[in-house]
Each structure stands twice: as C-alpha cells, then as structure tokens.
Amino acid sequence: MKLLLTSGGVTNASIHAALVEMLGRPTTECHALCIPTAQHGHPWCTPGSAWRFVAGRSPAPMVDLGWASVGLLELLALPHRPRDRWEAWVRAADVLLVDGGDAAFLAHWLRQTGLADLLPGLKDTVWVGVSAGSMALTPRIGGQFLSWPGADGDDRGLGLVDVSIFPHLNYPDFPDNRMANAETWAAQIGGPAYALDDQSALRIVDGVTEVISEGEWRAFP
Structure with a gap:
C-alpha cells in the first residue's frame, strides 16, 4: 500500500503533487472511499464535523479534491455486512481517505473488521490519512493523544x-x-518519529519515508 500520512490533509501544492504521483493519474480519474470512523471516538468531534468531512467541507482538504467518485465506508457498519461485499468495494477503490478523530478508536475498528489485515495486500491503493487517520497506522500513538476510554491506556497503533507521528505542530x-x-512525546515513544505541522506530510512507499512539507517539521531518530 502507498501511504500519504498528513497532519492536516492535502493542504498545499507539494502534498497534492505527491498524491497525484502516488496515484499515477489525476484525481479526476480516481475513485475514492472516505472513512470517517475515527471521529466517533473523539470527544471534540460532532455529527456536524463528521458530515463536513464526508461532504468535502472539512478544514482538511480530502474529499473535495475532484475525485471521479467518492463513496462512504463506515467501519462500524462492516461487521453487519458480508465481508466479500465490502472487501470488493475496498479493492475497487484507488484511494482511501481517512479522517482524524481518535487514533486508538480507529485502530481498534480496523482490527475488528479485518480491514487491517487486508491493507498490506493492497499494493496499488493509496491511503491518505489526516491526523488520527495517519497515526492509527503507526507503532505508537502516544498517551497524550488517547481520548477514547476503550483504549484503556493502550496506545499501540x-x-x-x-x-x-505527532500531528498539528504549533496549530x-x-x-x-x-x-x-x-520532544517529551518522542522520548516516550521509543522509536523513530516525526512532528508535523498542517503543511507537512509523510510519503511512505515500499518502506521508504519521505517528508513532503511547505511548513514546519522535525524528525526524532
């Protein structure tokens, strides 16, 4: 899978160019699924904020990038649908647009639905995460970013x-x-990490990580 892990979405020309390069063609020729699930786990999120993401009216540009089509994939509904049906939807998508919220909540439902096991095999699919939508794929989220009580202190992505990823640097x-x-967060993570502002992202393809930024970022070895 090709990963574009952003803090604030596709917020500038550099991140947009990286996305198009990963897709291999313009967004107008690509089919997207948007995943708002992380919103349901965070106390700051509301029905209105979830709707704004799905409707392409979020402060984080994702759904509103001129896709050929956009569908909604709500992970909370997947246990009630035949797997072969929703798996076909995922495999047919060129890109998965994954919103922010609570990263531990999102990671939990990616595991529960089985989508987490499917992701490594989607070689040509692009995952575009914003904030928690990026953090859920990482080894550690960090206790500072746990807001879902169900995590019970477990910050594993x-x-x-x-x-x-430490998102929204200096927001x-x-x-x-x-x-x-x-810096305090990175010391607790105990592994390689990045702090990213909302004009920055990580492009990860074939295990190679590249910073795409028109803003401020820092690597923690």
Missing part, C-alpha cells in the same frame, strides 16, 4: 509503518501541540 487552537511537548 497497527504498526504498518515504522515511524510515529494555534491546540496549545499543547508545541515543540517542547513533541
């Missing part, structure tokens, strides 16, 4: 990549997302 409305806090 899926571990499909070998780096962790004005998140006073705790400053570099000093990122």
Whole structure:
C-alpha cells in the first residue's frame, strides 16, 4: 500500500503533487472511499464535523479534491455486512481517505473488521490519512493523544509503518501541540518519529519515508 500520512490533509501544492504521483493519474480519474470512523471516538468531534468531512467541507482538504467518485465506508457498519461485499468495494477503490478523530478508536475498528489485515495486500491503493487517520497506522500513538476510554491506556497503533507521528505542530487552537511537548512525546515513544505541522506530510512507499512539507517539521531518530 502507498501511504500519504498528513497532519492536516492535502493542504498545499507539494502534498497534492505527491498524491497525484502516488496515484499515477489525476484525481479526476480516481475513485475514492472516505472513512470517517475515527471521529466517533473523539470527544471534540460532532455529527456536524463528521458530515463536513464526508461532504468535502472539512478544514482538511480530502474529499473535495475532484475525485471521479467518492463513496462512504463506515467501519462500524462492516461487521453487519458480508465481508466479500465490502472487501470488493475496498479493492475497487484507488484511494482511501481517512479522517482524524481518535487514533486508538480507529485502530481498534480496523482490527475488528479485518480491514487491517487486508491493507498490506493492497499494493496499488493509496491511503491518505489526516491526523488520527495517519497515526492509527503507526507503532505508537502516544498517551497524550488517547481520548477514547476503550483504549484503556493502550496506545499501540497497527504498526504498518515504522515511524510515529505527532500531528498539528504549533496549530494555534491546540496549545499543547508545541515543540517542547513533541520532544517529551518522542522520548516516550521509543522509536523513530516525526512532528508535523498542517503543511507537512509523510510519503511512505515500499518502506521508504519521505517528508513532503511547505511548513514546519522535525524528525526524532
């Protein structure tokens, strides 16, 4: 799977160019599925914020990038549908657009539905995550970003990549997302990690990680 792990979505020309390169053709020729599930696990998210993501009216550009088609894949519904049906939808998609919210909640439902096991085999599919939609794939989320009570302190992500992500670096409305806090977080993670602002992303293809940025970021070896 090809991964574009963003903090704030496809927010600038550099990230957009990386996305198109990973897709291999313009967004107007690609079919997308959007996944809002992480929103349901975070206390700050509302029915309105979930609707804005799905409708392409979110502050994080994702659904509104001129796709040939966009479908909705809600992970909470998948246990009630035949697997062969929803798996066919996933395999037919060129790109999965995965919203933010609570990363542990998202990781839980990726495991519960079996989608987590399917992802490594989707060689040509592009996963575009924003915030928690990126963090859920990492080895560790960090206790600072756990808000779903069901996590019970377990901050393990899926571990499909070998780096962790501190998102929304220096975002004005998140006073705790400053570099000093990122340094403390990175020390607790105990592995390679990146702090990314909303103009930055990680492009990960075939295990190779590249920073795409028109903003501020920092690597923690």
